Amino acid sequence: MSADLFLRRAxxxxxxxxxGVGKGTHAERMLKRYPQLSSISSGDLLRENVRNKTPLGIQAEAIMKRGELVPDNMILRLIRNSLITKGWLVPDDNAQSFTVNSVSTNITAPSVAVNVPRPTGAEYSHSNEPDASFILDGFPRTDSQALQLDCLIPINLAIHVHTPTEIILDRICNRWIHPASGRTYNTTFNPPQKAGFDDVTGEELVQRDDDKPEVWKARLKQFEDAAMPLLEHYGKLGVLWRVVGNSSDEISPKIFKEFERRFGVEG
Known part of the structure; x- marks a missing residue:
C-alpha cells in the first residue's frame, strides 16, 4: 500500500x-500494511477482562474453571463493549440504556458517522469511518454465531483462505522438533543435516502428538464440517471472497490486491 493510499470506508x-493456512500471518501482515486497520481478538478481550477482574471477566473465569466453554452471548458482550468503547458502535437512538458487564449504563453517542443502515433485528448503529476498520479474530466460527454478530455489526469482507489439504499435511506432519531448545525442522523444506537429529546438539528429534497425520486429518475434517455453513452464510450476504495458494507469501499479495480494490482510494 502506497503512502498515498487510504481507506475510503470502514x-x-x-x-x-x-x-495451518496461516490466518495469523495474513492478519499480522494486513495490520502492518494498513495503519487504519485494528485487531479485535475475542481471546484477548476475554483474557483482559479476566485479568482486570471485571464483572464479565469474573463470570467468564468461573465458567472456564468448571471446564466449560464461554457462551456465545458472553463473547458477543466482550466484542460489543470493545466496539462501544472505541466509538464504533452506538446504541439505537444514539443514547439508550444497555448492559455493560452486567451493569445498566446510559451512554451518549460519540461524534462519529453512524448513519448506516442496520440489519433486521440490530439494536445498534455502526461507524463507517475508515478508522473504524478492524479484523475480528476468533469469532464467529459457526453460522449461528455469525447470525448473532450480524445483529451487532455487519462484516463486509469474509476472506476464505484456502490451501490444499496435502500442502497443509506436508507442512505440519513433516515437522520435527528438538524438545530442549524448541528448534523446529521440516523434512520437506528445512531438513536437519542428519535425518532425525538436531543440528546443534546431535540429540534426537521428536514429533509432537498434535503434529501426527491422523490428528491433523481429524482437525481438518472438523473444520470443514463447521466452516461450510459459515461460508454459505457470508456467501449469501455477498461479502465472501476466496483466495487460494500454497504458501503465505503466495496468498498475502492476493489479499492485499483485493482489499485495496474494495476499500482503498488514492489520496
Missing part, C-alpha cells in the same frame, strides 16, 4: 481458513 473483516 473495513470489517474476518479470516476463515483451516488450521
Amino acid at each position: 473495513a470489517r473483516i474476518i479470516l476463515v481458513g483451516a488450521p
Whole structure:
C-alpha cells in the first residue's frame, strides 16, 4: 500500500481458513500494511477482562474453571463493549440504556458517522469511518454465531483462505522438533543435516502428538464440517471472497490486491 493510499470506508473483516493456512500471518501482515486497520481478538478481550477482574471477566473465569466453554452471548458482550468503547458502535437512538458487564449504563453517542443502515433485528448503529476498520479474530466460527454478530455489526469482507489439504499435511506432519531448545525442522523444506537429529546438539528429534497425520486429518475434517455453513452464510450476504495458494507469501499479495480494490482510494 502506497503512502498515498487510504481507506475510503470502514473495513470489517474476518479470516476463515483451516488450521495451518496461516490466518495469523495474513492478519499480522494486513495490520502492518494498513495503519487504519485494528485487531479485535475475542481471546484477548476475554483474557483482559479476566485479568482486570471485571464483572464479565469474573463470570467468564468461573465458567472456564468448571471446564466449560464461554457462551456465545458472553463473547458477543466482550466484542460489543470493545466496539462501544472505541466509538464504533452506538446504541439505537444514539443514547439508550444497555448492559455493560452486567451493569445498566446510559451512554451518549460519540461524534462519529453512524448513519448506516442496520440489519433486521440490530439494536445498534455502526461507524463507517475508515478508522473504524478492524479484523475480528476468533469469532464467529459457526453460522449461528455469525447470525448473532450480524445483529451487532455487519462484516463486509469474509476472506476464505484456502490451501490444499496435502500442502497443509506436508507442512505440519513433516515437522520435527528438538524438545530442549524448541528448534523446529521440516523434512520437506528445512531438513536437519542428519535425518532425525538436531543440528546443534546431535540429540534426537521428536514429533509432537498434535503434529501426527491422523490428528491433523481429524482437525481438518472438523473444520470443514463447521466452516461450510459459515461460508454459505457470508456467501449469501455477498461479502465472501476466496483466495487460494500454497504458501503465505503466495496468498498475502492476493489479499492485499483485493482489499485495496474494495476499500482503498488514492489520496
